[in-house]
Amino acid sequence: MKAAVWHSQGDVRVEDVELKPLKADEVKVRVAYTGICGSDLHEYQEGPVFVPVEAPDELTGGQAPLTMGHEFSGVIAEVGPEVTEFKVGDSVSVNPTITHHKSPDGIDVYDGYSFIGLSTDGGFAPYVNVPEGNLYHIPAEFSKRLAATIEPTAVAVQAVKEGELKFGETVAIFGAGPIGVLVAAAAKAAGATKIIAIDLSAVRLEKAQAMGATDVINPAEVDDTIAEIEKIVPGGVDVSFEVAGVQPTFEQAIDATRPRGHVVIVSIFAKPISFDPMQLMNAGVKLTTSIAYSRETFQQTVDLVASGQIDVAPVITDEIALDDIVEKGFESLTHDKSQAKILVNLENEAD
Numbered sequence: 001m002k003a004a005v006w007h008s009q010g011d012v013r014v015e016d017v018e019l020k021p022l023k024a025d026e027v028k029v030r031v032a033y034t035g036i037c038g039s040d041l042h043e044y045q046e047g048p049v050f051v052p053v054e055a056p057d058e059l060t061g062g063q064a065p066l067t068m069g070h071e072f073s074g075v076i077a078e079v080g081p082e083v084t085e086f087k088v089g090d091s092v093s094v095n096p097t098i099t100h101h102k103s104p105d106g107i108d109v110y111d112g113y114s115f116i117g118l119s120t121d122g123g124f125a126p127y128v129n130v131p132e133g134n135l136y137h138i139p140a141e142f143s144k145r146l147a148a149t150i151e152p153t154a155v156a157v158q159a160v161k162e163g164e165l166k167f168g169e170t171v172a173i174f175g176a177g178p179i180g181v182l183v184a185a186a187a188k189a190a191g192a193t194k195i196i197a198i199d200l201s202a203v204r205l206e207k208a209q210a211m212g213a214t215d216v217i218n219p220a221e222v223d224d225t226i227a228e229i230e231k232i233v234p235g236g237v238d239v240s241f242e243v244a245g246v247q248p249t250f251e252q253a254i255d256a257t258r259p260r261g262h263v264v265i266v267s268i269f270a271k272p273i274s275f276d277p278m279q280l281m282n283a284g285v286k287l288t289t290s291i292a293y294s295r296e297t298f299q300q301t302v303d304l305v306a307s308g309q310i311d312v313a314p315v316i317t318d319e320i321a322l323d324d325i326v327e328k329g330f331e332s333l334t335h336d337k338s339q340a341k342i343l344v345n346l347e348n349e350a351d
Contacts, residue, residue, distance in 0.1 A: 006047070008047070014325060024082040032072075095293075171183075172198065176199035189212075244267055245270060316341050319343045
């Protein structure tokens with residue numbers, strides 16, 4: 001079968017691969033749609049970040065070269081003999097995190113984690129083998145296209161939960177890329193009354209408004225971003241989300257937040273930044289981070305998206321064929337800031 005295979009930084013090839021034998025606790029998923037994630041883009045531009053190169057991954061046994069893709073939906077084509085909760089024909093969303101399953105509260109990524117599609121073969125192919133424990137039922141009638149956005153939406157939902165956002169509170173989101181606009185949608189669903197999106201791209205700010213932002217600020221068009229935020233929410237917002245991954249927005253997220261409010265770092269920083277703890281202490285702000293999601297959050301996100309309580313349709317900006325994944329996918333996301341979520345359509349790739 002054809003697959004998009006990561007070989008090294010800047011080297012993703014669509015080539016023929018063999019599907020590995022199905023394990024007893026796995027199902028074979030016929031992939032419908034797979035989204036290109038910011039993490040995939042990091043691997044293409046700067047990798048390896050998560051992709052294991054020097055040795056096989058501890059949790060998955062995978063090693064480059066490997067098939068990318070961890071945001072995907074599909075239909076079960078085959079089940080292993082130990083699978084009990086799923087059957088051939090079931091529609092599924094895939095939680096790609098592979099963990100040690102040590103944490104009783106389900107947020108066990110901090111005990112160590114890997115990803116299907118980053119540390120073992122993933123969904124940029126017509127078929128992929130997935131452990132039963134990573135599958136979630138979705139309604140058969142629900143759009144597989146929209147279901148491919150459940151995984152990045154779960155990142156946003158977990159971030160909102162980490163910020164302890166309450167009904168009626170206010171939010172600032174620094175960075176209106178795909179995760180940033182999904183954070184806006186999740187904050188809206190969680191009851192935020194003011195959702196301020198900050199980005200240098202007018203197109204991305206328009207997308208943020210379509211996804212739930214009540215106000216937008218382009219720092220290139222104002223003298224003082226923090227002053228503009230305080231015009232909207234005097235005294236600072238209750239929760240800020242850092243989704244840009246650069247030094248200035250990290251500092252601004254702290255400055256924009258009220259005392260005892262929360263700053264949640266959601267972005268993956270490509271390189272270290274400097275940090276003055278006194279800025280945080282003088283502001284009285286609580287700083288936390290969020291990566292991935294708990295199993296509970298993933299199920300909640302399936303329910304929120306499938307019910308329409310979070311409208312994910314606006315985040316999708318393009319749909320491409322597997323053969324075009326480099327030029328119309330990775331390169332487009334690199335150079336065209338109007339792009340948010342590009343989906344690879346694999347429904348016609350399977351035999």
